[in-house]
Amino acid sequence: MNTIYVMGHKNPDTDSICSAIAYSYFKRIISPQNNYSPVRLGPVNNETGFVLDYFKEPVPELIENLYTQLSDIAFDEPVSVKKETPLSDVWNIMGKNITNTVNVVDEEGFFIGLVTVGDIARASLEISEDLSRVAIPLENIERTLDGQILCSYKKTFSGNILVAAMELATLERRLDEKTLIIVDDREDVQISVLKKEVHTLIITGGSKVSDQVLNLAKEKKVNLITVPYHTFTTVKRIGQSIPVQYVAKSQSLITFSLQEEVDDAKEIMLKHKYRQFPILDNKIPVGMLSRRNLLNITGKKVILVDHNEESQSAEGLEQAQILEVIDHHRIGSIETLYPIVFINRPVGCTATIVYGFYRDNGIKPPSSIAGLMCAAIISDTLMFKSPTSSTQDREAAQELATIAGMDIETFSRSMFEAGTSLEGKSAEEIFFTDFKIFDVADFKVGISQVFFYNTERSFHRKALLDFMKQRKFQGSYDMLLLMLTDIINEGSEILYVGNHEEFLSSAFGVPISGGSFYLPKVISRKKQVIPQLLEAIKRS
Known part of the structure; x- marks a missing residue:
């Protein structure tokens, strides 16, 4: 809407x-x-x-x-994933949503980083058997490998990955409680590694797990997972179970808020050649900004x-x-x-x-x-x-x-x-009660109006005039006027600053001096002051 x-x-x-x-x-x-x-x-x-x-x-x-803000324009819907999401799921999400960039969020939905197709591709090439620097939820491994968890004792894996493709004696020397080992249907190897109390045993090829192996895994409190893939495919895919938070960029990112002015966003985007930039609202991703979003903006x-x-x-x-x-x-x-x-x-x-x-x-x-x-x-x-x-x-x-x-x-x-109560108000507050600016010819004129009703005008004229002089200089006005209008007696005292008394005298037909003058029966700025003053300026 x-x-x-x-x-x-x-x-x-x-x-x-x-x-x-x-x-x-x-x-x-x-x-x-x-x-x-x-x-x-x-x-x-x-x-x-x-x-x-x-x-x-x-x-x-x-x-x-x-000023046109990002909240005023059409931008792309964000695609966001939780930080624990495996890389395989993120890749599929990118393909489904036809996007190259995905936001990474925490459990509360707050932005913590982003990941691109290039980041995932690079991570896939760099993944080694040493995964000690990451913590992979066991559910990630199960989902990525389309497997089934038969025993679960340790919720995350962080350590080395080994494939049982060597002599058993050599293999046993390399096993410890931080090892995830991938084994085919050789039951003797399965039993041997379980006795070493490894972290996780993955049995490939959809092989049936014997009762002896299952019971031993329970006794040694070893995670046991069966997967349908052969060993080569399992090894290739397991790296994709890494949570996306370990691949996502989280430092020196360029993000925008909904309140960001479009002109400022354009300038920033010229300096950074990214395809998309996250738009956040209270740290939650609400959109993605690209250069095409900044075309044909109406404000x-x-x-x-x-x-x-x-x-x-x-x-x-x-x-x-x-x-x-x-x-x-x-x-x-x-x-x-x-x-x-x-x-x-x-x-x-x-x-x-x-x-x-x-x-x-x-x-x-x-x-x-x-x-x-x-x-x-x-x-x-x-x-x-x-x-x-x-x-x-x-x-x-x-x-x-x-x-x-x-x-x-x-x-x-x-x-x-x-x-009409002015109690406790400063000269600035009184002056800006109802202030308007008018430009005519080369003149800039500001006119304020304050009304009184059943009250004494107890303000200090000197304080008002001093403020008006200061404001005239700061705002580069040619003239400032303040109408002090008495509703009951239907008249206005005019305070003014500026060196153009001749315009005031010509406009209202009264002698002007001393910073103020009185106009009986004058109560309308719009009809009795502005037209006369602007006409006098035009005649000059």
């Missing part, structure tokens, strides 16, 4: 968060084949936190950027709500595939490769547009979703006091309030009181 992220702008406000949630819910109803997931690009503010808590909706997942799929400017969206937006834009702001700098759904309407809130989709499709939203959309409209229109407020906003809010079973005035008071 495709995941499509529905997101508002950076430093999200209530409309940005609630519209993303509400639109995701709507899209899941009309397009159930996709997973529409609401996400946020920053921390929720006090007001939004109050709204989400009031309607018992979880805070959307935080997404830090939109994350996103729907933008409550914004349409790249500077207000997530980093890496240029790598994402934008499917839709649902907004009520000016049309800015977003570019797409293909035609998309782009809905931009002159209303006071994106949630008003979103609710229109529900209404047009005959879908009644759940009470919690209706409450979120109503809260967003109240917030963005300042309970219909903002000049951006429209008849559609008011009508939508009334209908949504009825569905949610809420009283608009009572709820508004509680929401604004919760949202």
